[in-house]
Amino acid sequence: MFYEKVQNSAEFIKSRTKHNPTIGIILGSGLGALVDLIEDKDIIPYKEIPGFPVGSLAGHAGELVLGKLGGQTVICMSGRFHYYEGFTMKEVTYPVFVMKMLGVENLIVTNACGAINKEFKPGDLMIITDYINILGVNPLIGPNDERFGPRFPDMSEAYSKELIAKAETVADNLGIDYKHGVYALFNGPCYETAAEIRAFAAMGADTVGMSTVPETTVANYLGIKVFGLSCITNMATGIATVKHSHEEVLKTANEASEKLCRWVKELIINW
Numbered sequence: 001m002f003y004e005k006v007q008n009s010a011e012f013i014k015s016r017t018k019h020n021p022t023i024g025i026i027l028g029s030g031l032g033a034l035v036d037l038i039e040d041k042d043i044i045p046y047k048e049i050p051g052f053p054v055g056s057l058a059g060h061a062g063e064l065v066l067g068k069l070g071g072q073t074v075i076c077m078s079g080r081f082h083y084y085e086g087f088t089m090k091e092v093t094y095p096v097f098v099m100k101m102l103g104v105e106n107l108i109v110t111n112a113c114g115a116i117n118k119e120f121k122p123g124d125l126m127i128i129t130d131y132i133n134i135l136g137v138n139p140l141i142g143p144n145d146e147r148f149g150p151r152f153p154d155m156s157e158a159y160s161k162e163l164i165a166k167a168e169t170v171a172d173n174l175g176i177d178y179k180h181g182v183y184a185l186f187n188g189p190c191y192e193t194a195a196e197i198r199a200f201a202a203m204g205a206d207t208v209g210m211s212t213v214p215e216t217t218v219a220n221y222l223g224i225k226v227f228g229l230s231c232i233t234n235m236a237t238g239i240a241t242v243k244h245s246h247e248e249v250l251k252t253a254n255e256a257s258e259k260l261c262r263w264v265k266e267l268i269i270n271w
């Protein structure tokens, strides 16, 4: 049974750490530096956790880091699972189920993404205000276990307005610039075609990427509040004047990472 499997993973994690996290953090490509700010760390490689999928993308470490950040207890995924790696949507979102079982009430999700909105530029940070799941696949498809959440979960506030307001105040105080926008999920692993980007623009997307939406959907289902932060690493296909490369994505994300880390830490201090 899925519920017992999640319980089993959570019990294993509890046996390996003294921390009881209330805030979950998922780090996107090139944004892993935040783990360096976590103190009194307990590190658990995914491959040691019973029930956990195991991933391998460059730029993703593949471990859970539990510890203290900004006076709060956090559990941080250094490396996430993607649909394009061949994981099912249930596997992609498995750690969020486990976080819920550990007592997590809030989730911060970050990612690297391409900009469709021409007012954005590489290096910008964007508060995610909403998502579009272009894929049509959903991690909640299948039998529902009411112990986790309702059959038909509401998504009218996929990204918590309260957390967005808090993050805006914090960024304003730090003098960090930000955009707001809608994030569209594309399956990858190829980048989009120019025609796809025009279609997504017509749908109302400001950015496009290959992650975050499944975890956001499941967190909302589980009653976890979500704050989403995107790092624009490139202009999307057809808007960009050069071809995409993963190295360029990582490089730009790394450069923006210091700003993102400062923002997230201060947000947690002011939680």
Ligand code: HPA
Pocket (backbone or CB within 6 Å): 112, 113, 114, 115, 186, 191, 192, 208, 209, 210, 233, 234, 235, 236, 237, 244, 249
């Ligand atoms: N498209 C999809 N995913 C991405 C992009 C992009 O342009 N940039 C970074 N992740």
